[in-house]
Amino acid sequence: MFINWLVEPLQYEFMQRGMIAAVLVGIVCAVVGTYVVLRGMAFFGDALAHTILPGIAVGYLITGGARDTLFWWALGTAIIAAWGIGAISKQAEVKEDTAIGIIFAGMFALGIALISTVRSYAVDLSHFLFGDVLGVSAHSLWLIVIFGTLVILTIAAFYKEFLTLSFDPILAATLRLPVNLLNNLLLGLIAVTVAVSLQTVGVALMVAMLVTPAATAYLLTNRLPIMMALAAFFAALAGVIGLYLSYYLSIASGAAIVLTATAFFLLAFLWKRSKRN
């Protein structure tokens, strides 16, 4: 029966935790991702996610692979990397996307190099790259809840400032809003989101959680609050459906979530296309 089919995986505690983690991470990524999409920062998000790998690697080497402390290594590296990349974007010698490309590939390679010094590294490395949402501990889940809530509350508190800054930075400047502070705050929020999402989708698939649900919602509405709500809904739903697919088809959980989100995008895209013609 369908109910049994739905309930069966949830008898396992790791599935329950994984489900909650995927939904929460989906919501946080989608809301932050709305700004990533509107401001054209997809490449920045992708680069940022990859750039934290060496930080995770150092934490991994120092602690001998203790998962619960890795969050803090990821968070610290992500914040430094976000502001570092933000500063690099302002220099004039090398074009912005070229500079980001060089840094992100270099840092990613450094991360892989560090992790590969451990003999049985392959499994752990693949968890960092593609996520391991079914391995989320109760402790990690609390960190996700706390930091995810923090991100959402900050976005809500500075809603009108972020909106004004994203639509018309010159208006924000002439209104004397603290433009640099707000820009860095937004980069910081993306960094926290990356750290929060690490265990769910991993660094290599992170950009999908940031842009795909938000881009799906953008096809369906032209109001920002509705776009945020729809994006959160699609991301949460992708988390749930993805985990069922992962359970019943035995495919990697991070990939299953991202593929579900991608399917939503394709459906919305085709629906929009058919409506236009």
Added chain:
Amino acid sequence: MYPHISHQKDKPILDVRDVSVRYDGRVALNNVSFHLHVGERIAVVGPNGAGKSTLFKVVSGVLQPNSGDVTISGSKPTVHSCIAYIPQRSQVDWKFPVSVADVVMMGRSAKLGPFNWPKKRDWDFVNQALETVEIGDLSKRQISQLSGGQQQRMFIARALAQEAELMLMDEPLTGLDTPAQEGLLDLLDMLRTQKVTVMVATHDLEQAAKHFDRIMLLNKKIVAFGDPENVLQTDNLLSAYGGRFRTVEGREGLLAVDDSCCDEGAHDHVH
């Protein structure tokens, strides 16, 4: 609260002294000095690359000049939130998911102060501003659904919501058809009663002569600044535009000069 400073009534609304701006060593503005009084309406004309946008950015405090000073009613632009910079339409992301009322409300972000959400009073203010520019019925539309003229009106409403006292409009007439241009110019006439000082960058010398108190002829430096009749002299125009102009007989016998250089970005299509 975000900064808001009271104005010294005896000082000009805008005083620009010896302002020079260089980008990568290239001169954009050279030793520009002038001042404006409250309620004046100024047209800034000059060829493409004459520094019109640069001048507006310096005046609004978004760009620091390499040398010289700008004061707004006696103090630096960066402490004022009463300067409205209305961007060229081609610089705006029209697909952004906001309604007309949302954009106008952005003008109140500073007045609202941090952590405050718009209250009924603020929405009333926004609706009032939209009524003033005669697009009250369009407040719920997504911004891409407006015509070019309506888009400019929305930005004027935003400036009103901002309680702007100095309005800088970067080529608001470009790409609009004649009725839309005339409507916009009539609207600017009406703003005069609200004591808003307006600077408009434009290519159209005939309209500049017809609708503005003074004309500034700019080509990196101020070539001429004053009454339309005195500014629009052949020698001034030659000096500002070089050989790149053609003269047309205007409707009222005025010399109309068109900067006929083909700048792709400046002439976007009207809906």
